[in-house]
Amino acid sequence: MATTVLAPGATRTYRRSALYEWLTTTDHKKIGILYLTNSFLFFLLAGLLALVIRSELAVPGLQFVNSSTYNQLFTMHGTTMIFLVLMPFLAGLGNYAVPLQIGAADMAFPRINALSFWMLPLGGILMFSGFFFGGAAAEGWTSYSPLAQAKYSGSGTDLWIVALLLIGTSSILGSINFLATIFKLRAPGMTLLRMPVFVWTVMVTSLLILLATPVFTSGVFMLYIDRNFGGAFFDPASGGNPILWQNLFWFFGHPEVYILILPAMGVISEVVPVFSRKPIFGYKAFIFATLLIGGLGFSVWAHHMFTTGAVYLPFFSLTTSLIGVPTGIKFFNWIATMWRGKISFATPMLFAVGFLSTFLVGGLDGAILASPPVDFALHDTYWIVAHIHFVFFGGTMFGVFAAAYYWFPKMFGARLDEGLGKIHFVLMLIGTWVTFFPMHLLGLEGMPRRIADYSPAAGWTDLNTVETIGSFIIAISVLPFMWNVFVTLRGPRDAGDDPWDGYTLEWATTSPPPPYNFDHLPPIRSERPLFDLKYGHGARRALPSASVATTQEGAS
Amino acid sequence: MAGRAEALPAPGHGARQGIDTALVGMLLFIASEIMFFAGLFGAYFNIRAEHTVWPPQGFELDLGLAAVLTVILVSSSFTMQYAVSCIRKGDRTGMVRAMTVTVILGVIFLCGQLYDYASLGFGISSGVYGTLFFTMTGFHGAHVLGGVIGMSVVLLRGINGQFSARHHTAVEAVSIYWHFVDVVWIGLFSTLYLLR
Amino acid sequence: MQLSPRVRSVVTVAGLAGAVLLLGGCSALYPPNAASSQGADIRTLYSIFMVPMIAIFVLVEGLIVWSVLRYRRRKGDDELPVQTHGNNLLEITWTVLPTLLVLVLFFVSWQTLNKVDAEPANPAVTVDVTGFQWQWTFAYPQYNLSYTGIGDQGPVLVLPVDEVIHVRLHSNDVIHSFYVPDFLFKRDVIPGQVNNFDLNLKDAGVTYTGQCAQLCGMGHYQMRFTVQTMTPANFQAWVQAEQAKAKATPAPAAGGQAGPTLQLSASSTTSFDETSLSAPAGQPFTVQLTNKTAGAPHNFSIKDASGKVLFTGLPLAQPGQTVSYSVPALPAGTYTFFCSVHPTNMTGTLTVK
Secondary structure, three states, rough: OOOOOOHHHHHHOOOOOOOHHHHOOOOHHHHHHHHHHHHHHHHHHHHHHHHHOOOOOOOOOOOOOOHHHOOOOOHHHHHHHHHHHHHHHHHHHHHHHHHHHHHOOOOHHHHHHHHHHHHHHOOOHHHHHHHHHHOOOOOOOOOOOOOOOOOOOOOOHHHHHHHHHHHHHHHHHHHHHHHHHHHHHOOOOOOOOOOOOHHHHHHHHHHHHHHHHHHHHHHHHHHHHHHHHHOOOOOHHHOHHHHHHHHHHHHHHHHHHHHHHHHHHHHHHHHHHHHHHHOOOHHHHHHHHHHHHHHHHHOOOOHHHHHHHHOOHHHHHHHHHHHHHHHHHHHOOOOOHHHHOEEEEOOHHHHHHHHHHHHHHHHHHHHHHHHHHHHHOOEEEEEHHHHHHHHHHHHHHHHHHHHHHHOOOHHOOOOOOOHHHHHHHHHHHHHHHHHHHHHHHHHHHHEEEOOOOOOOOOOHHHHHHHHHHHHHHHHHHHHHHHHHHHHHOOOOOOOOOOOOOOOOOHHHHHOOOOOOOOOOOOOOOOOHHHHHHHHOOOOOOOOOOHHOOOOOOOOO | OOOOOOHHOOOOOOOOOOOOOHHHHHHHHHHHHHHHHHHHHHHHHHHHHHHHOOOOOOHHHHHHHHHHHHHHHHHHHHHHHHHHHHHHOOOOOHHHHHHHHHHHHHHHHHHHHOOOOOOOOOOOHHHHHHHHHHHHHHHHHHHHHHHHHHHHHHHHHHHHOOOOOOHHHHHHHHHHHHHHHHHHHHHHHHHHOOOO | OOOOOHHHHHHHHHHHHHHHHHHHHHHHHHOOOOOOOHHHHHHHHHHHHHHHHHHHHHHHHHHHHHHHOOOOOOOOOOOOOOOOOHHHHHHHHHHHHHHHHHHHHHHHHHHHHHHHHHOOOOOEEEEEEEEOOEEEEEEEEEOOOOEOOOOOOEEEEEEEEHHHHHHHEEEEOOEEEEHHHHHEEEEEOOOOOEEEEEEEOOOOOOOEEEEEOOOOOOHHOOOOOEEEEEHHHHHEEEEHHHHHHHHHHHOOOOOOOOOEEEEEOOOOOOOOOEEEEEEOOOOOOOEEEEEEEOEEEEEOOEEEOOEEEEOOOOOOOOOOEEEEEEEEOOOOOEEEEEOOOOOOOOOOEEEOO
C-alpha cells in the first residue's frame, strides 16, 4: 500500500551531493545510465582510434603513425569496442530496462551491480594507460600466442590482460545478477513466456556470458602465467600449444558475438512492434530462435580457425551453417510484424529499420563464411573486417541507438529531438555503408586485415579512400546526437509516461521512474500488459484510446 | 488492478517461493566457476594429447601425500554438511563445532599443499607439465583459501549468535561452495595423480 | 510527405532493380579468377553461394522497403491494425526452407573441401615454406635450394605449372599465414605444427604477389613474397642453373680477416643490440655478427646517405650462428648499416673516420 515512502531518499533529513549520489548509487536505473555514459565515452575514444586507422589507410605510405603504433591502434580499437563499448552498452540497457520490464523494484544484488559497473572504467583506464607506458597491447583483440608471449610483445599486453580480467569478472557478476533478477524478481503474473523479448535476449545473453567468459578468463590467466611466471601453455618450444589459446579464446569469442548481437535483436523486437502497432509476430518462435542461437553458439567456435589446419572442418561448418536458420526466422518475424501494420517513423523505428537492412548483410556474410573453402579465400582479409562491422556496427550499434532514442524519454522524461535524430540516422546509415561495404571488395581483391600500409601497385587505393571518407561521415553523424542529448536535457521534461504508446511495463510507471520503480502494476496476462490495459486483453482491432493517441506524432 | 504490495518484492530477498535469491546467485556463480576450471582441464587434456610421453621425464608427484590430503578434504565436506544439517534443526552449537572442524581441515589441506609445493622437484617454469600442475592446483588452492575465509566469516557470525533454523542462507551458500571446491579437487586428484 | 501507391510501386521496382544490378551484375563482388585448380574450385563454390545470398538479400531488403513504404501510418489514423500474433504455416515454411538451403550448401562446400584439401601421393615438387618475423624462406629439399627474402619485396617462389606441388609450412617464431590472393587460398603457418597443402597451377610465365595474412608483429604489413610460374621444362632448367650457381659460389672465407673486428649482435627482429658502430677510414674491417634471435636470420649490410647499398653481407647468420663479414675499405663519412632481412627496422649508424 504505502510503498513509495519506503524509498530511502524520502526519509533522509539531509541531501548528499548529486555527484556522491551517482558514485555510490545502487539503483539499477542510475547504474544503467552510468553504464551507458561510460560506454559512450569509450565509444568516442574507440571512434577516434578508428579515425586515425582510417586516415593512415586512406592512401599508401605511412603518413601519421608507424607500424607499431598502428598495431596498437587497431588492437585497442577492437578491444575497446567489444569489451568497453558494445558489451557495456547492452549491459546498461539491460540494467535500465530489465527490472522495469519484469515489474521488479531493482536488480537482485544491487551492490554487486554497482561493483560490476565500477570495474569497467577501471579496466578501461588500465588498458589505455599502456599508451603512456611504452605502448599499449598490439596483438589484435584476439591476442594470439606466441605473438602475445613476453618474447614478442611489450608490457601493454600485461595491462590488456589485467583489464580483461576485470572486465570479464564484471560481466560474469553482471550476468549472475541478470539471471537471478529474471529468475526470482518477476512480478506476479509475469511468467517466462510473458516476458518481453528484450528480457529473453538479456537472459540468453547472460547465460552465454556466464558459461563462456570464465573459459576466456582461464585462458587469459594462462597467458599471464606464460608471460610473467615462465609458464609454457602456449609456447611450443616448451611443450605448449599455440592453438590451445585459439580454442580457449574462441570458445568464448564466438558466444561473445551473440552476446553482442542478441540484446540488440531484443531492442529491435521491442521497437518494431510498438511502432508498427502490432504484437511481435511469432513470439514463441522468436524465443525459440534466441535459445537456439545461444545453444548453437557454443558449438561453432572453431570456424574462426578454419585455416589453422588444426580443427575438424565439416563439423564446425555444419553447426555454423545451421545458425543461419534461427537468424533467418528472426528476420522474417520482424518483417511480418511490420507487414500490414501502421508504422510511424520516429527515430527509434528508423534505427530499427536501419538495423534490419544493414545487419542483413552481416548475417549473409556469415553464412558464406561457414563454408571452409570459401573461408580459405576470405579469412583474415578485409572481407572479415566488413563482416564484423556489418554485424557489430550495422547491427549492434544501430540497435543501441534505437534503444537510446526509445528509452531516453523514460530515463529523463524528455524526448530527443526528431529532426536531429533523423539527421543522425541518415548520416550514420550512409557512413556505415560507405565505410564498410567496400571492405568486402578489398577482401576479395586480397587485402589482408591488420596491415599498416599497402603498396600503391596493389590497386587498393581508391576503395580505401572511399572508406576513409565514410568513416568521417560516421564520426560527423555522432555530433547531432550529442547536441540532441545536450539540448534535450536542458529543455522541458514533458514527454509523459508513455510517449510511444508502449506495450511493456516500463511505460506503466512515471518518466523517470521513482526509486523502486512502481507504485502499482497493471495485471499481466500477456507479453503486452500495458497494451492489454489500454486496448483490452486479446484485442484484435480495438478502438483507440484517446488519451494515448494525443501523445502520438503522426507519420511525418 | 493487481494488488499493490505483492507487486513490490524488495531487492535482494526471495519475495517469491522457491530457492532463496542469494542461493540462486551462489549456484550461478558456481556454474561460472565450473566453466573456469573446465578451461583449465581443457588445457590439460589438450596439451596431454599432444605428448606421447606423459608426464614428461623427471616430473614425479607425491601420490601418498595427495591421497592423505584428498581424504582430509573429502571428510571436510561431510563435516560441512553436518554443520548445515545442525543449523537446519536450529542447533547452532553443533553447527559452530562442525564448522570449526571444517575450517581446521581446510587449513590442514592448504598447509599440506604448500608442503607438497616446497618438496616437489619442479616448478611452474620447468616445462609445460610444471606449468599445468602448479596452475591447476594453485587455482584450486586459491579457491580453498577463499572457502576457508568464507567459512571463518560464517563461523564468527555463528559464534555471535546469528543464524537459525529459518535464517541461515549464508551457511547454505558457503556449504555449496565448499562442496564444489571438494569436487574440483577430486577431479584434479583423478586427473593429475590417478590417470597419469 | 505521402506517396501515391503508383509512385510507391515505381520506387519499389526501381529499388529492387537497382539492388539486382548492383549485386548480380557487379564482378567486383567476386574474387579474381583463380591461378590454381584448387582456387578455381573455391571460386565456383563462392559463385554457388552467391546465388541464394543475392536472392535472399534482394528478397529481404525488398520486403523491408515494401513494408516501410506500404504500411506507413497515415496522419490522424488512430485505428489499430489487425493484431496478428503469428501464423504457424508461414513460420514452419521459413524455418524448413532455410534449413534445407543451408544443408544443401553445407554438402556442396564439403565436396569442394575434399577436393581442395586432397593431397595426391606423389607430388612433383615439394616446397618447404618457413615464415619468420618478417620474411619467408622457400626451400626445395629435392634440389637442395633455399631462398630467404631480402629487402621489402621478399623472396620469389618459382613453381612449375601442370604439376602437383606440395607445400609444407613451418614457423620459427609466431603464427603467420601463407596467402596468395590469386590462389584464393591461405593456410596458417604455426610454430610446432607443420601444415600442408597441394597446388596445381595453370598459367606459366605469370607473377603473383602474396603476403602474410596473420598479424605477426610490427613488420607484418611488409611480409611479402612473389610467386613466379614456369613450364615444367623451364622449371627444370632453372633448377639446374641455380644448382650450378650455388656450387660456383665459394664458401665464405674462414679466418684471414683483415683489419679490426667490430662486434654486433641481434637479440630480436626489431633492432640490433648496438645501434652505432665506428670503423677506420680507408681500411677493410670485419664485422662479427652474433644472431641471438630465436627464429630469424640476420646479416650486416651497409648503405650510404642516398640509400645506395654498398655492401651486402652473405651468407645470412642463421639463428644461433656467428658470422664474420669482411667489409671492403670505405671513405670517411657516416653510413647506415642494416639487416637485409629486416631493412626497415633493423638499422644503425656506421661512422667511418
